[in-house]
Every structure is written in C-alpha cells, then in structure tokens.
Amino acid sequence: MNYFSIGFRNILKNHRRSLVTLLSVGFGFASISLFAGYIKYVYSGLAKQAIHGELLGHLTVMKQGLRTEGRLHPAQYMFSKEELDRVMPILRKYPHTRLVTPRMSLSGMVSNGTASTVFVGEGMVPEDVKKLQGDFQRKLSGDLKADNPIGVATAEDLGRILNLKPGDSAALLVSTVTGQANALDVDIVDDFNTGNVGTNDKFLYLPFDLAKSLYDFDGAERLIVLLDDKAFTEQARTELTAQLKQAGFDVELKTWLELSSFYSQVKRLFDMIFAFIFSNVFIVVVMSIVNSMSMTVVERTREIGTLRSMGLRRSGILRLFTTEAFMLVVLGCAGGLLFTLLVRLAVNSAGITYTPPNSSNVVSLMVDLDVPRMARTFVMLSLLGIAAAFFPARTAARKCITDSLGHV
Incomplete structure (x- = not known):
C-alpha cells in the first residue's frame, strides 16, 4: 500500500x-x-x-589576579618588559595566531586648558589598530597616527564636552604606577563613536608608548591575541594556557565572549x-x-x-x-x-x-x-x-x- x-x-x-x-x-x-x-x-x-569594533581580539592574556588585586598593587600584576620578551613569542608561535599586541588601561583627567573632565583610556600600538579592526565598517575606535607619538583619539561626546576636535591640543593628568601625579600635553588626531552612550563621553585611545610614559611603567597590562577565526577561541585558550604555565607564568586567558558584557x-x-x-x-x-x-x-x-x-x-x-x-x-x-x-x-x-x-x-x-x-x-x-x-x-x-x- x-x-x-x-x-x-x-x-x-x-x-x-x-x-x-x-x-x-x-x-x-x-x-x-x-x-x-x-x-x-x-x-x-x-x-x-x-572582536574588531571594541578591539577585544579573541583572547586577552593577563596575570592571575589583575582584575582584583591588580587595582591595589598594579606593578605586581603587570607584564614587565623582560616578561613580555618571553610571553609574546609563545603566543606568536601558536598556529592560528594572526596578531599579538600589548595594551595598557589608564584613567585620569583631560583638560582643554579651561575645563576638565574624567577620561578612561586605552593605550595600544597604532600599527596594530587597523589589523584588529579588520574589515569592520563602523568606527568604534579612533585611528591613531604612527608618526605622532602624542596623538590621541577622543570619543565624540567627550570632545563635545571640552570642545575638542582633531587638530586641537589637550592635557592628560593620571596617577603613575607608584601613585604619583603625571601630566603630558597631547594632540587630538581623531574622534570616534564608541556606539555606547555610557562610554561615548569619557573614552579615548592613545599610543601605547605614550600610555607607558604616563603610567611610568615599561611593560604592559595585558596582551591581545587575534586568531584566524573565532571558532578556534576555546581551543587556543586551552592550549596557550598550558604552554604559558609550562613556561612558568601564572596567567589567565579571557575570551572576547567573557569580556564583552554587552x-x-x-x-x-x-x-x-x-x-x-x-x-x-x-x-x-x-x-x-x-x-x-x-x-x-x-x-x-x-x-x-x-x-x-x-x-x-x-x-x-x-x-x-x-x-x-x-x-x-x-x-x-x-x-x-x-x-x-x-x-x-x-x-x-x-x-x-x-x-x-x-x-x-x-x-x-x-x-x-x-x-x-x-x-x-x-x-x-x-x-x-x-x-x-x-x-x-x-x-x-x-x-x-x-x-x-x-x-x-
């Protein structure tokens, strides 16, 4: 039938x-x-x-305890220059790694000479910004200039508050790694929209060397790893964690998924x-x-x-x-x-x-x-x-x- x-x-x-x-x-x-x-x-x-707009990459490598005790004793939970020279080759040798770049976070006051407000900054290598962005169309981070070591990019609302636009100058005041006050004059080279109303009035990007100078520390807070594809993220975290611990580093690797609360x-x-x-x-x-x-x-x-x-x-x-x-x-x-x-x-x-x-x-x-x-x-x-x-x-x-x- x-x-x-x-x-x-x-x-x-x-x-x-x-x-x-x-x-x-x-x-x-x-x-x-x-x-x-x-x-x-x-x-x-x-x-x-x-991954590409917020420049989180696929993996973030940091010392164990950075996000807790690191705020009280930052120097103990950051990578020194000697440690970077040992860690970065391990990360770069991983088969699916496309980019390894250092990062430094800092905060303080930004002033236009007559008024000031708080800022949250990210220090990064200018040449690596474009590599991290890839083909992402929307501009959620500023374009830093490799030929301008004191050029920073400000979020649009932050620039609007202080009436700062590309071509203007400003002053940054931060606390160093030992708690001392440090100030430097900077140039505004670009502005951008973070895509979030909560950060668009306080965020800025600055060259990594400038961030180290302001923070008075020759090293990096964390390392960003960009892979061939996000499908390799968990595999890379497991294998790289094992390799770094075998090399004697007590580190934790966070994925973009864990760091992107949004x-x-x-x-x-x-x-x-x-x-x-x-x-x-x-x-x-x-x-x-x-x-x-x-x-x-x-x-x-x-x-x-x-x-x-x-x-x-x-x-x-x-x-x-x-x-x-x-x-x-x-x-x-x-x-x-x-x-x-x-x-x-x-x-x-x-x-x-x-x-x-x-x-x-x-x-x-x-x-x-x-x-x-x-x-x-x-x-x-x-x-x-x-x-x-x-x-x-x-x-x-x-x-x-x-x-x-x-x-x-």
Whole structure:
C-alpha cells in the first residue's frame, strides 16, 4: 500500500481543514525562522563588534589576579618588559595566531586648558589598530597616527564636552604606577563613536608608548591575541594556557565572549524572547494539527472499519494517519520556508535601519538564515504532528470492526 499517495489524496479530499492546518504550520514555521534568522544576524554583528569594533581580539592574556588585586598593587600584576620578551613569542608561535599586541588601561583627567573632565583610556600600538579592526565598517575606535607619538583619539561626546576636535591640543593628568601625579600635553588626531552612550563621553585611545610614559611603567597590562577565526577561541585558550604555565607564568586567558558584557546581556535577552515566541507559536501550531487530525480520525471511523475488515492491520491504520500528519507538516514547512525566503529578501532589500537601546549608532535591520534552528523546528513539528495523529488513530484502530462500521 502506498501510504503517501493515499495520505495526499486524503489531504486533498479534506481540503478546507487541510488548508487551515497548512497555513497554521506554514506561518508558524516562517515566524520562528524569521526571528531566528534576525537574532542570528544580531549575534554575528555583536560578535564582530566585540572582536574588531571594541578591539577585544579573541583572547586577552593577563596575570592571575589583575582584575582584583591588580587595582591595589598594579606593578605586581603587570607584564614587565623582560616578561613580555618571553610571553609574546609563545603566543606568536601558536598556529592560528594572526596578531599579538600589548595594551595598557589608564584613567585620569583631560583638560582643554579651561575645563576638565574624567577620561578612561586605552593605550595600544597604532600599527596594530587597523589589523584588529579588520574589515569592520563602523568606527568604534579612533585611528591613531604612527608618526605622532602624542596623538590621541577622543570619543565624540567627550570632545563635545571640552570642545575638542582633531587638530586641537589637550592635557592628560593620571596617577603613575607608584601613585604619583603625571601630566603630558597631547594632540587630538581623531574622534570616534564608541556606539555606547555610557562610554561615548569619557573614552579615548592613545599610543601605547605614550600610555607607558604616563603610567611610568615599561611593560604592559595585558596582551591581545587575534586568531584566524573565532571558532578556534576555546581551543587556543586551552592550549596557550598550558604552554604559558609550562613556561612558568601564572596567567589567565579571557575570551572576547567573557569580556564583552554587552554581547552576553543582549544574547540572554534575545534567547528569552525567542523561547517565549517559539513556545507560543509552537502551541498554536500543535493545537491546530491535533484538532485537524482528531476530527479527521473521528470522521473516518467507518473508513477505518472498512479497511480493517479488508485485512489492514492496526499498525497499517496508524501508519496511514501518521503519514498524513507528516505530509501536512512537510507541506506546511515547505510553504513556510518559501514565505521565509521571500520576506527575508524583501526585508534585506528595504534598507531599514534603527537605533538599538543604549546605543548611539544606527544599524541595519537584516535577516539571516539560521539553518540549524530551522531544522530543529521542522523535526519537532514533525514529531508532534505524528504524535497528534498517532493517539486518536490508535484509539480508533482498537475499536471493534463492527462498531467502527456502524459509527455515525
């Protein structure tokens, strides 16, 4: 017996009910797929923003305890020049390493000569900034000039507060590693938007050598490692940690995912929203399939009795109805997939933009294809669709043949 052929004819025979079920499955599948594609695009963009826009790289190497005791005794938890000469070759020899660059964080006061405000700064090697940025389009960090050792880049709102723009001069006042006051005049060579309203009024980037001079320390606070691909992050952390500890360094390696609190917060939020939407859509779709198949089985009780009297086993009855339910899910998901592709094409071509919460950058509304989630959704719908047909069909198949034939 060709169960698929019979199932398809039964779907056509009950075309109105089948159409409602197909629409329910199709739109449900499309809703889940579109939102899954949207958050996949968001996650991809946030990951790229953290690694290349915020210049976190893939791994950050620091001495154990830097983020706790390091604030009280900074010199003990920073890499000296001699230690850098031993650590950096180990990191650079790793097969997937593209770049290793030192970093120095510092904070203090910035003044335009008449007014001043607090700043948070990052010292980095100017030549390495472009390598870290890669092909990231949005400018979340300033462009430092290799030929200007005292040139700094200020966040836009910080520059606006002090009326500083590229070409102006300013003064930085910080505490050295021993707690002494140190001040230097600097040139403003660039401005940038951090993409976060909480940091756009206090952040600046400065050359690494200038940061060392201000902090009065010949070394580095931490090292940034850029890999070939973020897929190697966990593997690289495990292997490099072992190599560095074998070399006698008590270090910890943090991934970009651990250091980017914004990415983690947004991901948790979207995961909860997706779970909520998925649950609601799933319940509606499953109830539609259950209702359709229950009514179909009840209406076809006499047909079941006839088939049983002709020698079809109970397992054959179950196979017939579960095949029909599976075909409904397949056809509905196929229509949902087509609808998803059309809507995705329309949205991606429309050029829609918006400003996310707590952000000062405009981003594009785009939809990706999250194939793994789409596949899992199809499998779950298929299993529940089959289950929705299995139980009422089993009940009907267990009826006495004479009772089934006399059913009205």
